[in-house]
Amino acid sequence: MSSTFETVAKIISSMSDVPLEDIKPESHAINDLEIDSLDFFDVVFTIDKEFGIKVPLETWMEEINEGKASADDYFIMKNLCEHIDKLVAAKAA
Amino acid sequence: MRLEYFQLIDQVTALDADAASIVTRAVIPEHSTIFEGHFPGHPLMPGVLLIEAMAQASGFLLLSLNGFARMPYLASVKQAKLRAFVTPGSELEVTAKRIHDGSGYAVLDTAVHTGGKKACDAQLSFRIVAYPAEILHEHMLEKAAAVGLVKAGDIYVVKEEG
Numbered sequence: 001m002s003s004t005f006e007t008v009a010k011i012i013s014s015m016s017d018v019p020l021e022d023i024k025p026e027s028h029a030i031n032d033l034e035i036d037s038l039d040f041f042d043v044v045f046t047i048d049k050e051f052g053i054k055v056p057l058e059t060w061m062e063e064i065n066e067g068k069a070s071a072d073d074y075f076i077m078k079n080l081c082e083h084i085d086k087l088v089a090a091k092a093a
Numbered sequence: 094m095r096l097e098y099f100q101l102i103d104q105v106t107a108l109d110a111d112a113a114s115i116v117t118r119a120v121i122p123e124h125s126t127i128f129e130g131h132f133p134g135h136p137l138m139p140g141v142l143l144i145e146a147m148a149q150a151s152g153f154l155l156l157s158l159n160g161f162a163r164m165p166y167l168a169s170v171k172q173a174k175l176r177a178f179v180t181p182g183s184e185l186e187v188t189a190k191r192i193h194d195g196s197g198y199a200v201l202d203t204a205v206h207t208g209g210k211k212a213c214d215a216q217l218s219f220r221i222v223a224y225p226a227e228i229l230h231e232h233m234l235e236k237a238a239a240v241g242l243v244k245a246g247d248i249y250v251v252k253e254e255g
Binding site (some may be wrong): 038041042044045048049054055056057058059061 | 168169193194195196197198200218220
């Protein structure tokens with residue numbers, strides 16, 4: 001069974017020009033992988049469907065804009081995957 | 094349809110909040126300068142305007158579901174298929190169904206039917222954000238009334254006749 005990282009990396013690779021092997025846990029989805037905001041909506045849509053969750057993207061962006069969180073907190077791949085795991089666990093609880 | 098004002102939906106004929114779906118009616122005018130150029134001797138409703146009609150129907154659905162509190166903006170058009178020519182004077186049934194309610198975005202399956210046949214369809218996605226200007230909010234509320242939508246609690250529904 002694929003890990004969350006493997007699944008998310010495949011989603012991003014399939015929706016961009018980024019080779020799968022170039023996507024690392026330390027990769028920043030927007031800065032390193034050159035995914036723009038519109039592409040990221042597509043990525044989130046696919047993540048939502050794949051994991052059966054609703055990524056709170058608006059809340060994350062508000063927190064970043066208000067300085068309560070950094071973009072790294074949500075868009076570094078390993079952090080993104082941790083948040084996805086938490087959302088999946090919360091839904092299952 | 095008021096093509097010159099880019100207002101393509103004439104009336105909302107059905108709205109199902111539980112199913113997140115909408116049915117609208119749009120009548121293409123017989124005459125427009127658009128048809129003089131598109132094309133001489135073979136006037137056709139441009140495919141991109143059929144897509145815009147689907148986008149506007151989708152917009153009315155999303156607005157109705159959020160009580161016209163936030164503005165949807167078309168973000169992407171996927172797998173648009175223009176299956177048949179559509180001519181001036183045609184009556185269209187433009188439908189949309191939300192297939193995903195995301196955080197600050199939505200994805201819909203949309204279609205145009207005319208003469209009982211599907212003329213085009215596409216998957217559209219929208220960003221849903223705060224109104225950038227109050228005048229736009231007021232304008233959209235006027236549009237709601239114009240197409241037959243009325244406020245019912247937190248959402249908008251089709252105005253009952255009579």
